Amino acid sequence: MTVRVLVADDHEAIRFGLTTILGHADGIEVVGEAADGAAAVRQARALRPDVTLMDVRMPGTDGITATRELVAEGLSQVLVLTTFDLDEYVQGALRAGAAGFLLKSIEAPRLIEAVKLVAAGEGVLAPQVTRRLITAFAAAAPQQAPVPHGFGDLTEREREVLGCLGEGLSNAQIGTRLYIGETTVKTHVSRVLAKLDLRSRVQAAILAQENGLTRENAGAADLRERP
Incomplete structure (x- = not known):
């Protein structure tokens, strides 16, 4: 294409x-x-x-x-x-x-x-931009952020994908972490954006960071595919 x-x-x-x-x-x-x-x-x-x-x-x-x-x-x-x-x-x-x-x-x-x-x-x-954004999010207080509109509609898997987006992972990297196919990742990302009324995966990443939804904030949870 x-x-x-x-x-x-x-x-x-x-x-x-x-x-x-x-x-x-x-x-x-x-x-x-x-x-x-x-x-x-x-x-x-x-x-x-x-x-x-x-x-x-x-x-x-x-x-x-x-x-x-x-x-x-x-x-x-x-x-x-x-x-x-x-x-x-x-x-x-x-x-x-x-x-x-x-x-x-x-x-x-x-x-x-x-x-x-x-x-x-x-x-x-840009790498230098990414570093500054991460620093800014780390300095914020995610526990004080309001629950995102539509967050309650996300499935457990969609919340995991949102957390991965907050870490800046690509579709391929998300698939590797969650043990799912890249096509499935794309479907989950699309659903996350639609449910949260977001226009881009970068906006989703910002929201995830601001609300402490990344793996670093959520603890060492096992994110592998459940049977």
Whole structure:
């Protein structure tokens, strides 16, 4: 399957570089470009890309606002790519529903891999961003967080999958830990997102961390497949 990508960045030279990198990658097709958030939303409505590569700071409608619109309308997965790794941008983008957050210093092979992962329903975060998020969650008091809406509707297995998402595990890693197939993992992830009214697995990870639902917080429970 070819991944259709929309590139949104207000700098023409950067757009050219990104479209060149992605356009020459196997399995990726750049279907459009946008110089601001509003144009990205219009382009996404017309072109229906699989992934929108979104800058944060753009004139007019910024990338976070545009991400929120794209995700709310179900137009595209969003992978934020920016020069700035400020906490307000990271958390704003992820809470808006972005499936990932990377820095423009990323090497081309990793960018190509990230686009394909996001298209496949995975989440990706720059390593330095991941470390900061984990530190922030560790400093929080999960016992004071309200019970997420829809949490009571989750099955035991879905709660285990949610905890794995909170640890940043991929579908393959979740399958290995829980002794279930990757296709089954994808089904559980989809159900978790639907029941919790979330737009991306990264949002689910944030919720899991904030509410202390990861293995580290839950104790050394045996998460293997029950007979």
